[in-house]
Amino acid sequence: MAEETDIAVPKPRPGGRTLTPYFFVLPAAIVMIAGLMYPVADAFYLSFFDWKIGTKFAKADNVGFDNYIRLLSDPDVRESIWVTFRFGFWTILIEMVIGVSLALLLEKPIRGASIFRTIFILPLMVSPVVVGLIWRYLFDARVGWINYYLGFIGIEPQVWLGDAELAFFAIVFTDIWQWTPFIFIIVIAGLQALPSEVLEASRIDGANWWQQIFLVKLPMIRSILLIALLMRLIDVFRAMEVMYILTGGGPGRATELLSLHIYNRAFDAQLLGYASAISVLLILIVFILSLGILVVGNPMKDKSDI
Amino acid sequence: MKQWFGKATVLGTATAVALSALAGSAFANPYEKYKGTTIVVSWPALSHFKAAETLVEEFTEETGIEVEIDALQYLKLRDRQILEMSKDEGEYDIVSWVVMWKGEYVSKGLLTPLSQFFTNGALVDPEYDINDIADAYLQNGGVVGGTKGYMPGKSGALYGVPFGAETSILAYRKDVFEELGLEPPETYDELIAAAQMIKDKKGMGALTSRGKTGHQVTAAWLLHLAPLGGKIFDDQWNPVINSPEAVKAAEVLRTISNTGPTGIPSYGFSEMSAAFLQGDAAMYIDSLKIAAMSRNPKLSKVDGKVGFALHPVGSRCGSETGGFAMGIPANSLNKEAAFLFAQYMTSKAGDKRMVELGGDPVRISTLNNPEFVKQFPEYPVVAEQLPCADPDWRPLIPEWNELNIDVLGQALTKVITTDDPIQPIMDEANEKARAIMEREGYYAWAKYRQ
Numbered sequence: 001m002a003e004e005t006d007i008a009v010p011k012p013r014p015g016g017r018t019l020t021p022y023f024f025v026l027p028a029a030i031v032m033i034a035g036l037m038y039p040v041a042d043a044f045y046l047s048f049f050d051w052k053i054g055t056k057f058a059k060a061d062n063v064g065f066d067n068y069i070r071l072l073s074d075p076d077v078r079e080s081i082w083v084t085f086r087f088g089f090w091t092i093l094i095e096m097v098i099g100v101s102l103a104l105l106l107e108k109p110i111r112g113a114s115i116f117r118t119i120f121i122l123p124l125m126v127s128p129v130v131v132g133l134i135w136r137y138l139f140d141a142r143v144g145w146i147n148y149y150l151g152f153i154g155i156e157p158q159v160w161l162g163d164a165e166l167a168f169f170a171i172v173f174t175d176i177w178q179w180t181p182f183i184f185i186i187v188i189a190g191l192q193a194l195p196s197e198v199l200e201a202s203r204i205d206g207a208n209w210w211q212q213i214f215l216v217k218l219p220m221i222r223s224i225l226l227i228a229l230l231m232r233l234i235d236v237f238r239a240m241e242v243m244y245i246l247t248g249g250g251p252g253r254a255t256e257l258l259s260l261h262i263y264n265r266a267f268d269a270q271l272l273g274y275a276s277a278i279s280v281l282l283i284l285i286v287f288i289l290s291l292g293i294l295v296v297g298n299p300m301k302d303k304s305d306i
Numbered sequence: 307m308k309q310w311f312g313k314a315t316v317l318g319t320a321t322a323v324a325l326s327a328l329a330g331s332a333f334a335n336p337y338e339k340y341k342g343t344t345i346v347v348s349w350p351a352l353s354h355f356k357a358a359e360t361l362v363e364e365f366t367e368e369t370g371i372e373v374e375i376d377a378l379q380y381l382k383l384r385d386r387q388i389l390e391m392s393k394d395e396g397e398y399d400i401v402s403w404v405v406m407w408k409g410e411y412v413s414k415g416l417l418t419p420l421s422q423f424f425t426n427g428a429l430v431d432p433e434y435d436i437n438d439i440a441d442a443y444l445q446n447g448g449v450v451g452g453t454k455g456y457m458p459g460k461s462g463a464l465y466g467v468p469f470g471a472e473t474s475i476l477a478y479r480k481d482v483f484e485e486l487g488l489e490p491p492e493t494y495d496e497l498i499a500a501a502q503m504i505k506d507k508k509g510m511g512a513l514t515s516r517g518k519t520g521h522q523v524t525a526a527w528l529l530h531l532a533p534l535g536g537k538i539f540d541d542q543w544n545p546v547i548n549s550p551e552a553v554k555a556a557e558v559l560r561t562i563s564n565t566g567p568t569g570i571p572s573y574g575f576s577e578m579s580a581a582f583l584q585g586d587a588a589m590y591i592d593s594l595k596i597a598a599m600s601r602n603p604k605l606s607k608v609d610g611k612v613g614f615a616l617h618p619v620g621s622r623c624g625s626e627t628g629g630f631a632m633g634i635p636a637n638s639l640n641k642e643a644a645f646l647f648a649q650y651m652t653s654k655a656g657d658k659r660m661v662e663l664g665g666d667p668v669r670i671s672t673l674n675n676p677e678f679v680k681q682f683p684e685y686p687v688v689a690e691q692l693p694c695a696d697p698d699w700r701p702l703i704p705e706w707n708e709l710n711i712d713v714l715g716q717a718l719t720k721v722i723t724t725d726d727p728i729q730p731i732m733d734e735a736n737e738k739a740r741a742i743m744e745r746e747g748y749y750a751w752a753k754y755r756q
Binding site for chain 1: 385388389392414517518519520521567568569570571572573577580581584586704707708711712716719720723
C-alpha cells in the first residue's frame with residue numbers, strides 16, 4: 001500500500017537494522033516492566049508459598065504446586081468462574097445491543113442530541129464505589145426506591161441483594177447502566193468518522209435504512225466494535241468494586257466474580273498464596289480470551305504494512 | 307563585687323540542689339518522665355472511640371504526653387495495623403483490635419505482654435483495680451494463650467485491656483409487646499413463639515438479624531449457637547457444626563429470617579439495626595450498642611419505646627463477647643507512655659468519664675453506678691448479662707477467618723435463602739471445616755497418639 005502513495009517511507013539502512021526504534025519504545029517498555037510485569041511476576045512467585053500477612057516472608061512455607069493442585073479441584077473457584085462468564089455474557093450482549101442502537105439513533109444531528117449524549121455518558125463518569133452505593137440503596141429490600149415503586153403496581157417487596165437470582169440480576173443491571181455509555185461513545189465516534197461517500201453511494205444504489213446499517217455501517221466499524229468488545233471483556237474480569245459494595249459477592253457466591261473471589265480469599269480468608277494462584281489463572285483466562293479475539297479479527301490487520 | 311558573686315554562686319548552687327531534689331522526687335508524678343513524648347494510637351472510627359477523643363485531650367492536659375490518633379474505618383484496621391506492627395520500628399504505640407484478631411496478633415509475635423508493665427511499680431496505679439473490669443471482657447479481649455489459645459486458662463497471658471467491649475442483649479419494642487400482651491422472651495422457645503405471633507398478628511418484622519453472606523450471617527448464627535448449647539469445636543479440635551445443637555441454631559436462624567423484616571439475607575450490622583431503629587422490627591438481639599443508638603434521634607424513630615432484657619436462654623445462658631481491646635505493639639518505641647495511656651483510659655475515673663462522653667463502660671463499678679443506672683436502663687441488664695458472656699462463643703484461632711467466611715458464611719446463606727434440609731448443609735460445612743483443620747495440622751497430635 002505504501003508503495004502506491006507518494007509519502008516518503010524511510011528505507012532501512014543498508015547493512016542491517018537500526019536500533020533507533022527500540023530506543024523510542026524503551027521508556028514505555030520500562031514503565032510496562034516496572035508497573036505490570038514485576039507485580040505479575042511477584043504474584044506468580046507468591047503463588048508457590050503459604051504466606052500470612054504480618055509474618056516475615058522469609059518464614060513463609062514454600063508449598064510448591066499445592067496451591068495449583070488445590071485450585072484445580074476447588075468447586076468454589078469453578079463456581080466463581082462460571083458466575084463471571086455468565087455475568088460477562090449477559091452484560092456484554094445487552095450493552096452491545098443497547099449501546100450500538102443508541103449510537104445509531106443519536107448519530108444524526110437531531111435536536112438536543114448533544115444533551116442526550118451528555119446524559120447518556122454520565123454513568124460512566126461516576127466512580128464505581130459511588131455506583132455501588134447508589135444501587136445498593138436503590139435495591140435495598142426495606143427502604144429502597146425500587147421496592148417502593150414496585151409496591152404501587154402491587155409487587156411484593158423483593159430481597160434484591162439477598163436472593164441468588166435477583167442479586168445476579170441486580171449486578172448485571174447495574175453494570176449495564178454503567179457501561180452501556182462506553183460502547184455508545186466508542187460506536188458513535190466510529191460512526192461519525194465514516195466517509196460520507198460510501199453512505200451516499202449505498203443510498204444511490206438503493207440500500208434501505210436496515211441495509212445501510214447491517215451491510216454498510218456496522219461492517220465498516222467492525223474493528224471498533226471488536227475493540228469495544230475486547231475492552232469490556234477484560235473489564236468483566238477486572239470488575240469488583242461495584243459488586244464488593246453492592247453484594248460483597250453474596251448471597252453465597254451468586255455474585256462473586258473471579259476478581260472479587262480473589263479479593264475475598266486473599267484478604268478475608270487470609271489465603272494470600274492461594275489467592276495469587278487464582279490470580280494467575282485469571283491472567284491466563286484473560287490472556288487466552290484476548291488472544292482469541294485478536295486472532296479472529298485483528299483490528300490492526302489491515303494496517304500491518306504501515 | 308567578688309563577695310556578691312560568691313553569694314550568688316552559693317545561692318545558685320542551693321537552688322540547683324533544691325531543684326534536683328525535686329527532680330529526684332519526680333516519681334511523685336508518674337507521668338513527669340514521659341512529658342513531651344508523643345504516642346500514636348490506632349483505633350477504629352466508631353462512636354465509642356470518637357467519644358474517647360475528649361478524654362484523650364484531657365489525658366494530654368493532665369500528663370503532658372501528646373497523643374496522635376489514627377482513626378480508621380474498622381474493616382481497614384487490621385491490614386494497616388499488621389503492616390505497621392511487622393516493621394522493625396513501628397509507628398503505633400497503641401493498637402485497638404477486634405477481639406477476633408488477638409490470637410493472630412500474638413501468634414505472629416506482634417504484641418507486648420502487659421506483665422512487664424504491671425510488674426513496674428512506677429507505672430501501675432495502685433488504684434487501677436483490674437478485678438473491677440468485667441471478667442468476660444478482660445478474658446475475651448486481653449488474655450491470649452489459655453485453653454485453646456483464646457480462653458481463660460493457666461497458660462494464658464494478658465496482652466490487652468478491653469476498651470469499647472460489648473456483649474449481646476435483647477432489645478424489644480415495649481409498645482408492640484404491650485399491645486400483643488407479650489412478655490419479653492426469656493427462653494428460645496418463647497422467642498420463637500413471640501416471633502411467629504408478632505409476624506402473624508402485627509404483620510411487622512419480628513426479630514431483626516444480620517444475614518449477609520460471609521461473617522455477618524455467621525455472627526447471627528453464633529449468637530444463637532452458644533445459648534442453645536452448641537460449639538464450633540469439641541476439645542480435640544473436631545468441628546461440631548453439624549451437631550443437633552448447631553442444626554437447631556441454624557433452624558432458629560431460618561425462622562428468624564422468615565419472620566423478620568424484609569431483606570435479612572442482605573443485612574449487615576447497620577441494615578439490621580436500622581430495621582429495628584426505624585420501627586420495622588419488634589426485637590433485636592446483638593451488641594448492646596443498640597441502647598445508645600435507640601436514644602440517638604438521628605438514627606432512631608423508636609426512642610422511649612425500647613425495653614431491654616437478657617439474651618434469651620436455651621439449654622444454658624450465653625451471650626456474645628465482642629468489641630475491642632487495646633494493647634501495645636512489640637515494635638512500639640514508647641511502650642511505657644503507651645501503658646500509661648491505656649491505664650488512664652480504662653481506669654475507674656476514665657471509665658466513668660467515657661460514659662459521660664457517650665462511650666461504653668468496661669467496669670462493673672461503672673455499670674452499677676446509681677446515677678448511670680437511672681440514666682441508662684440497659685446497664686442493670688448488661689451487668690446481669692456479663693457473667694453469662696461466653697468467651698468460647700466463637701473460636702479465635704487464625705483459621706477462623708476462613709471457617710467463618712468461606713465455610714460457615716456460605717453454608718448459613720444457604721440455610722436462610724433456601725428451603726433445603728439443614729442437616730446436609732451443615733454436614734457438608736463440617737467436612738470442609740475438618741479439611742481446613744487437617745491442612746493446618748490440628749490433628750497431628752491425635753495421629754501421633756494412635
